[in-house]
Amino acid sequence: MDFASNITISALFQQALVGLSRTTILFIVASGLSLILGVLRIPNVAHGSLYMIGAFIMYSVNHFFGGGQAGFWMAVLLSPVAVALISLAVERGLFQYLYEREHLMLLLFTFSITLVFGDLVKMVWGSDYRCVDLPAAFQGFFTILGFPFPRYNLFLIIIGPVVAFGLWFLTNKTRIGKIARAAAVDREMVGAIGINVSLVFAAVFVIGCFLAGLGGALVAPTQNIRQGMDHAIIIEAFLIVIMGGLGNIWGALLGALIFGLTDSIGILVWPQFAIVFPYVVVVIALLFCPKGLLKSTW
Amino acid sequence: MVKESILSERSAWKALAPWLAVFVLLLLAPRFLPRFQVYLTGLILTTGLLAVSLNLVLGLGGMYQFHHAVFYGIGAYTVALVITKTALSPWIGFLLAPVVSALFSLAIGLICVRLSKLYFGMLQISLGSLVWAVVFRWYSFTGGDDGIHGISVPGIISSTDGAYYFSLILTAICLIVMQRIVNSPFGRSFQAVRDNPVRSEAVGINVKRVQLTGMVISGAFAGIAGSMFVVIEGSVFPELMFWTLSLEIIIMCLLGGWFTFLGPMLGAAIIVLLRTVVGIYTEYWTIVLGLVLMLLILFLPQGVLGYFLESYKRGGGKAVQEER
Numbered sequence: 001m002d003f004a005s006n007i008t009i010s011a012l013f014q015q016a017l018v019g020l021s022r023t024t025i026l027f028i029v030a031s032g033l034s035l036i037l038g039v040l041r042i043p044n045v046a047h048g049s050l051y052m053i054g055a056f057i058m059y060s061v062n063h064f065f066g067g068g069q070a071g072f073w074m075a076v077l078l079s080p081v082a083v084a085l086i087s088l089a090v091e092r093g094l095f096q097y098l099y100e101r102e103h104l105m106l107l108l109f110t111f112s113i114t115l116v117f118g119d120l121v122k123m124v125w126g127s128d129y130r131c132v133d134l135p136a137a138f139q140g141f142f143t144i145l146g147f148p149f150p151r152y153n154l155f156l157i158i159i160g161p162v163v164a165f166g167l168w169f170l171t172n173k174t175r176i177g178k179i180a181r182a183a184a185v186d187r188e189m190v191g192a193i194g195i196n197v198s199l200v201f202a203a204v205f206v207i208g209c210f211l212a213g214l215g216g217a218l219v220a221p222t223q224n225i226r227q228g229m230d231h232a233i234i235i236e237a238f239l240i241v242i243m244g245g246l247g248n249i250w251g252a253l254l255g256a257l258i259f260g261l262t263d264s265i266g267i268l269v270w271p272q273f274a275i276v277f278p279y280v281v282v283v284i285a286l287l288f289c290p291k292g293l294l295k296s297t298w
Numbered sequence: 299m300v301k302e303s304i305l306s307e308r309s310a311w312k313a314l315a316p317w318l319a320v321f322v323l324l325l326l327a328p329r330f331l332p333r334f335q336v337y338l339t340g341l342i343l344t345t346g347l348l349a350v351s352l353n354l355v356l357g358l359g360g361m362y363q364f365h366h367a368v369f370y371g372i373g374a375y376t377v378a379l380v381i382t383k384t385a386l387s388p389w390i391g392f393l394l395a396p397v398v399s400a401l402f403s404l405a406i407g408l409i410c411v412r413l414s415k416l417y418f419g420m421l422q423i424s425l426g427s428l429v430w431a432v433v434f435r436w437y438s439f440t441g442g443d444d445g446i447h448g449i450s451v452p453g454i455i456s457s458t459d460g461a462y463y464f465s466l467i468l469t470a471i472c473l474i475v476m477q478r479i480v481n482s483p484f485g486r487s488f489q490a491v492r493d494n495p496v497r498s499e500a501v502g503i504n505v506k507r508v509q510l511t512g513m514v515i516s517g518a519f520a521g522i523a524g525s526m527f528v529v530i531e532g533s534v535f536p537e538l539m540f541w542t543l544s545l546e547i548i549i550m551c552l553l554g555g556w557f558t559f560l561g562p563m564l565g566a567a568i569i570v571l572l573r574t575v576v577g578i579y580t581e582y583w584t585i586v587l588g589l590v591l592m593l594l595i596l597f598l599p600q601g602v603l604g605y606f607l608e609s610y611k612r613g614g615g616k617a618v619q620e621e622r
Contacts, residue, residue, distance in 0.1 A: 043416065045545075098595075103416050104362060108552060109595050111545045115588030123582065231542060235427055242420045273435050279428040283409075286421050290413050 007268050013147055019264030020257075021153035024160035025219045027256035029233055030240040031167055031249055032211030038247015038296075039184040039204045042095070043103060045110040047212050048234030049117035054083045054216025055225045056121060059130045062220075069135040076217045083213025084206050091205045096198055114230065122227060130225040138221075152221060159218065160253075163211070167249050170207070180204050184247065239282045245292030254293060258285070324466055328459045337530065338574060340462040342567045343469040344526040349550040349562035350476060351519035356548065357556035358480060359512045360492030362419030365426030366547055368406070369399040369517040371539030373524025375433065378446045378534040383439075388452050392525050399521025400514045402429070407513040411506050414495075423541055434536045445535030455529050465526045472519055473560075479515060480559060488512050549591055555601025564603050 033047045057079035065071035090113065098109060134152055141148040171177035179200050183190045191197045215233075223229075240259050244251025259278045266277035285293060328336045352366040373395040380391030410421045433440045440446070450456070455464040479485050490498045491505050499505050528534060537543065546569070554565030569587070576586045598605055 043420075094592075101595075101599075104548075105595055105599065107364075108545065108548060108591060111549075112588040112591035112595070115584040115591070119582045119585035119588070231540075235423065235541060238420060239424050239427070242417070242424065272437070273432070275435055276428065276431045279424060279431050282424050283428055286424065287409065290417065290421070 010147055011268055012265070013145070014149065015264045015268055016261065017144075017149055017153060017157070019261040020160075021156035021222075022264060023256045023260030024156040024163075025215050025222075026236060026240060026260050027160055027253050028163055028211050028218065029215035030237040030244075030256055031163070031252040032208040032215070033237045034241045034244070034247055034249065034252045035167075035171075035211070036205055036208040037241060039180050040099070040201055041103070041106075042099075042110065042205075043107045043238075044208070045107060045234055046090075046113040046117065047110075047209070047237060048230035048232075049114045049121075050083050050087060050209050050212040051216040051219075051233050052121060052225075052227075052230040053086065053117065054079045054213035055220040055229065056125050056130065056216075057082050057213075058217040058220040059132050059225055060125075062132050067133055067135070069137060072132075072135045072138075072221075075132075075220075076214075079217040080210045080213035083216070084210040087209030088202065088206050091202050095205065096202065099201070114234075118227070118230060127227055132221045132225070134221045156218060156222075163214075164249065164253050167211075171249065176200065176203055236278070239279070243282050243285050243292060245294040246296040248292070248294045248296055251292055251294035251296070321470060325463075328462055333458050336462050337458050338570065340458075340465045340526075340530045342570045343465045344523050344530060345547075345550070345570055346563035346566035347469045347472055347526065348520055348523040349547050349554070349566040350473065350560070351516050351523060352547050353551045353556065353559075353562040354476060354479070354516040354519070355509075355512050356551055357562075358485065358492065359488045359509060361509060361512070362415055363422065363513070363516070364419035364548075365422045365541055365544045366516070366520060367541070367543040368426040368429050368539045369403055369520035370524040370527070370543075371433070371534070371536070372402050372429070373399045373521030374527050374534045374538050375440060375446075375524075376521070377525045377528045378449050379440070381449050381451065381528075382446055395525035396518040396521040399524065400518040403514045403517025404510070407510045407517075411510050411513070423544075426539065426544070427541065430536060430539045430541075433539065440536075441534075443536055445533060447533040449528055449532050449534070451529050451532070461529045464529050468522060468526055472522055473563075476519065477559060484508070484511065546587075549587070549594075551601075552599075553590075553594060553601060555604030555607075558601070558603045558607065561601055561603040565601070568602070 029047065029051055033044060036042055036044045036047070058075045061075035061078050062071040065074050094109075094113075098106060101109075138152040138155060140151055142151055142154055143149070169177075171181060179190065179195055180203070183195075183197055183200055187197050190200075236259060240255035241252060242255075243258065244253070244255030258281055262277045262281045263274065266274040269277070324339070327339060331339070348366070348370050352363060355361045355363045355366075376395045376398045377388070377391040380386055380394060381388050406422060406425045409425060410418050413421055434443055436442060437444075451461075453460075455461050487498065487503045487508055488511075491503060491508050495505050498508075524538070527538070547566075550565035550569050551562040552565070553568055554561030554563065572586065572590070573583055576583050580586075594601075600608065
């Protein structure tokens with residue numbers, strides 16, 4: 001049994017950094033989900049599909065521009081925008097008629113979108129694995145405290161707090177953010193004072209899905225892009241949101257941090273069951289704080 | 299529903315006769331159906347039993363049982379592991395399947411039942427995913443992501459017809475028992491808890507205990523359905539307890555109609571048949587399922603059977619009863 005046999009300081013440090021870059025991806029995806037769940041009260045299972053679509057579009061745009069620096073940046077910018085446009089069409093075309101339905105119906109409806117998107121992705125991109133090559137600037141390693149560390153992962157670790165701050169700014173300091181938070185608490189009242197709640201909801205939905213696309217675009221260079229990555233991420237994102245507290249951005253960050261670190265450290269402790277550790281942590285957290293670690297919006 | 303008690307003996311037989319006819323027809327099915335269709339009917343019965351068992355908590359109890367497939371998978375794995383890993387008689391595996399599923403139901407229920415609605419469902423998904431993750435990685439015991447294949451069930455039920463009769467008889471027994479449970483005092487209080495938990499609590503129903511009991515009963519029946527799956531397919535794999543299957547079962551309940559006892563069975567039949575037929579023409583089966591579900595939610599939220607019952611009542615000139 002290779003239980004806890006390969007824990008060294010160096011390995012621990014490296015895995016912690018890997019876990020932090022994983023945290024960024026998880027946070028970006030989960031915060032979008034949390035935003036939609038908190039304001040619109042939609043348990044959006046289709047969030048994972050949009051993440052997958054983001055990754056595939058990232059691949060295609062990068063490929064179209066011939067890779068390299070230009071291709072990478074174009075792809076990282078364009079693919080979340082494309083995902084946001086798709087989500088806008090879905091929201092205006094379908095969701096806006098369903099807000100009054102109960103949660104279970106909304107959950108099933110988003111699941112139906114997941115099924116449709118899953119097959120559409122298969123039709124467009126086929127069922128092969130895809131890989132995105134990093135531009136030269138992101139290849140190679142930095143040396144931190146004498147340990148080599150991939151540059152791209154460091155880039156991800158920097159992106160995480162930037163997105164967190166941006167979201168905090170958006171929800172707390174801008175007009176649309178304030179209206180959205182008010183609508184989360186009492187949508188009828190917000191409508192009664194003359195604000196078009198439907199449009200606010202559309203905006204929040206699109207921003208949330210933009211984040212799913214961004215997460216997919218950023219994760220693309222670090223792993224194989226494939227069918228089924230939607231099913232894997234959505235459960236993780238849901239667990240993070242529940243653990244952190246529904247609708248709470250900082251809760252999503254905390255949840256992603258716990259999830260990402262237990263996952264990467266768990267690989268050192270017991271490789272075979274690394275996948276189990278984050279789930280155990282979530283269950284323990286929910287045993288003691290059934291409504292999440294931080295305050296939820298509802 | 300009050301009417302049932304004043305039904306005369308004769309009309310009780312009248313109500314029972316069509317079901318007896320269906321049962322006899324299903325008993326004779328292997329005589330005139332080709333082998334593949336017999337297998338398919340068995341699969342429909344298995345999936346249907348699973349959907350009906352979910353509906354016990356979802357439709358009758360109004361609980362957000364989001365990860366029902368876990369108990370199905372546990373039942374299937376129990377039988378598979380007893381047969382492949384122990385020297386015990388396979389029949390003990392079939393007896394153990396509902397017991398183990400019920401125990402897992404109890405454990406998960408004890409943790410979840412404190413919460414309600416969406417929180418309940420989400421916590422259940424996380425606990426279910428934990429079970430799935432363990433099964434998915436424990437290669438030495440559960441076979442990991444490959445699962446266990448070529449499970450040799452006892453000779454009498456190993457043929458296609460044998461497996462079919464096994465699932466038919468087991469389904470019939472389970473349905474009768476579940477029907478009894480629905481109409482028992484427990485079933486009534488479960489329904490009362492769904493419709494108004496606060497008032498139920500006030501008249502002396504222990505809401506949490508009723509919900510927990512409902513989960514355990516439903517989990518046990520899901521375990522039986524799982525053991526039937528092993529007999530029909532001869533293999534188990536972790537997908538049996540993946541969350542997408544759970545949502546698919548919920549779709550079956552929705553498709554057939556929540557508030558009817560046998561609606562989910564109809565929903566399961568539609569889904570299994572649709573998958574088989576669509577599978578002949580195209581590999582894109584899930585897009586069809588997705589579109590069906592989408593249309594269903596938009597236009598037919600009371601389900602197929604619910605819709606027909608409603609229009610039947612309307613057509614009969616009777617006042618439309620409030621469908622709950």
